[in-house]
Amino acid sequence: MRPILMKGHERPLTFLKYNRDGDLLFSCAKDHTPTVWFADNGERLGTYRGHNGAVWSCDVSKDSTLLVTGSADQTAKLWNVQTGTQLYTFNFDSPARSVDFSVGDKLAVITTDPFMELTSAIHVKRISRDPSNQIGESALILKGPQGRINRAVWGPLNRTIISAGEDAVIRIWDSETGKLLKESEKETGHKKPITSLVKSSDGSHFLTGSLDKSAKLWDTRTLTLIKTYVTERPVNAVTMSPLLDHVVLGGGQDASAVTTTDHRAGKFEAKFFDKILQEEIGGVKGHFGPINALAFNPDGKSFSSGGEDGYVRLHHFDPDYFNIKI
């Protein structure tokens, strides 16, 4: 498996997202320009210029026309995927961290960081079909969790919002009323900040990665812990294969400690685990720094990883990957 190295960002990667068809890959980095790539050959298709700060995450609509990005410049922006033009800017009073479109792309959930006196918050915005009718008002604002909310995504039928962040607690909120429905328990939950959260392709379960060196698989409806995957380094990014029962964890030691040790000690591999048996089955080396972002192609035949080193590595699996038996 020879990866394709995609060098387009000048700063560490923060987020990766495939569109639904799996032909485009969107990457966000601490430089200010989200980039779109061809997902098969890694060719750069274009960039989205306009942000004035690190871009933390993005999401693309089901029909691949609309892109939403959240940035440290205290805005979230809507873009035309094809032309790269800015359609709308949501202004906040603190950096926007996570963005996610609902089923049907009529709503978006955006989280904002704690900043100055402000606490972190989860905002729900209505997305109108016609950008000229777009309004900036939030349909709902949720507050409560301590510290940064690193990820907030929609639950089944857009009825709930699942959030996770620095306080290590996973919360499920009612997206209509804003009521807190469920919270992960102390015993089963993560012990340190949750860095990433990804839903399965059917939305039935989701995977969280945490600095406590583990990733956990949860039932989306009941918030019961299904599986735990333990690794030897902090987990920055997680993803799940839509095809096989595999999960991938990426991470590494803190960026600040990287220079003090051999690159092998940092454990910058993407680790594959069997989703059901919770056993490690393999690893993909390559990054010269912690992995910050991981994404599986919706067809399950390739995945990409983005690192602190500023590279996106696009891996197409060898045929024997699909015959792994343990």
Added chain:
Amino acid sequence: MADVMPVLEDRAAQLGIDLSQVDFDSIRLPPGEDFGIISDDEDLKEVDHLEFDQGFDNIIVVDNLPVVPSEKFDKLVGVIRKIYSQIGTIKEDELWMPVDASGKTLGYCFIEYNTPQEAELAKEKTHGYKLDRSHIFAVNMFDDIDKFMKVPDEWAPPETKPYTPGENLEQWLTDEKARDQFVIRAGSDTEVLWNDARHLKPEPVYKRSFWTESFVQWSPLGTYLATVHRQGAAVWGGASSFNRLMRFAHPQVKHIDFSPGERFLVTYSSHEPSNPRDTHRVVLNIFDVRTGKVMRDFKGSADEFSVGGAGGVTGVSWPVFRWGGGKDDKYFARIGKNVISVYETETFTLIDKKSLKVENVMDFNWSPTDPILALFVPELGGGNQPARVSLVQIPSKEELRQKNLFSVSDCKMYWQSNGDYLAVKVDRYTKTKKSTYTGFELFRIKERDIPIEVLELENKNDKILAFAWEPKGHRFAIIHGDSPRPDVSFYTMRSGTNTGRVVKLTTLKGKQANALYWSPAGRFIILAGLKVFNGQLEFYNVDELETMATAEHFMATDIEWDPTGRYVATAVTSVHEMENGFNIWSFNGKLLYRILKDHFFQFLWRPRPPSFLSPEKEEEIAKNLKKYSKKYEAEDQDVSMLLSEQDREKRRMLKDEWDRWVHEWKRLHEEEKMERQKLRDGEASDEEEEYEAKEVEVEELLDVTEEVVSFEYEQE
């Protein structure tokens, strides 16, 4: 918590607070305040009763002073002050000499020092001090007077305690599966585990938080586990769990050491001097492990105890006392300036009441099995008097063998574990005296007259990086050469026909190794590249002279064979930040399992006492190994069958469980299909729609050019 909740709810209702809105975990109590709620943390109740100092431990009582009338009072006080202020700082106006009604002194006085240590020192130094012939000081700690007062005048026969049968301390040896135990220390937890290699995982035996304050140590035969605390050391053991068997009080103990037969425990502490110019004070106690009685104590300045070794200001080279004479714990010795003091444990006094005088002795080593000392004296008088290594028999102090060596810079002595051979590594100066080269002197202890053989490496200039005897065997291994890729050579003291000569077996060129770890059963060795080599491991069979496996435990810091030589543990301890934990390997280099633990400090196999089988019997077993191993192989097979069966079963169960869960989800998912479609404006949702190929024709007008073309009707 449960019983306070109703109360809390009532109170909350009164105040109109909705308890569900309160995040209890966010409430921070001021430190030290418990609002009258007693913690239900069991550990807190268990804390041993602490002994607080009474406040008088810095006062001494000096007795047997001259009795003087009041006119001489000031003079006496002056004399005493002079004597005692040399030792430490006497508190202001805290030298008090009581007088009777006529002003005559009573013959004693009290002195209060700044610290208990000074008082202790003063007592030690001046007890028995002769002021003049009739006045010999008797100095006591003030606190002790109380104790002496309580001694009854009549002697009462000691009560005989009824015999209480103790636990079987060797229970662990009777394990049905013949497994070995080990102890690990990670974070605040200390844990004893079985190495269940068949099941590829450790099985917990006993775990305890804050079991020790610095480290743990097994006794040499594995009977006890010793823990170290501020107040002293303790040993633990027992049949099923670990109970405290004995405590050994020794404040601020730093090092401990068992005698080889684990009858005695040596504890060591070093204390800050009261006077910065003085060296540290050193206290050593030798306890009887079973009774807890102090058999002998040694006190002195660090200087006295640091001769010969690289001691330094704060401590001495450990162990101070080296135990000899095999497992009988008969003798122990320490090196001093120009002497070796050999004590015997019958009376805990010097043998013949005299130390062994050896001018300029640098180092000594006991034979592991016999009461024989090997000692090294360096060159003297600029080479006029040669350096020498000699073997001394104890208790006769008779010199068995001596070897003079010339132009020596340093010597290191290595005993083979049965005491059959002694290898002396000799670093000699070259003719120019600018560099050194290394050779070996090999002593055959068990042969008549102890023949000595000289071994030199083929390349004389090779540096020796490591040397190790095969345990119980006749071979040794050397790492020599230059550091990035040194060579490893194996020699035997006994090759086939030629029993009297050392013969080289083989040299392995360019190995990434800097340490040698023989299996305790011999035959197998690990060539390890620790530190700079990042934990390279090569498992080598010396009988067949072949590499069995090469592996890596990245950043490994420690390697330890289990006492039977079946398994090896490699560990990354907390000197590294990342990847702390340990790996267990089979003797032939197969990784069995790995355990990761943050803040991993120690890994120690529980030692086993020597086997009761006679060497003949052992040989017989080794010869007929096939016969004996059959039973175990069958067992192994059963276990592995069972294991794979269990494994399959477990996997199937997990898969089934998952499938059930997915199925349930699918059902719900199906039910919600319509709603999802609605959310998507009726667009067929999910997977089922997939790719309906739509052909979209996109016409893009790229450029429009209008050109006027002139027509010329030429031919008409």
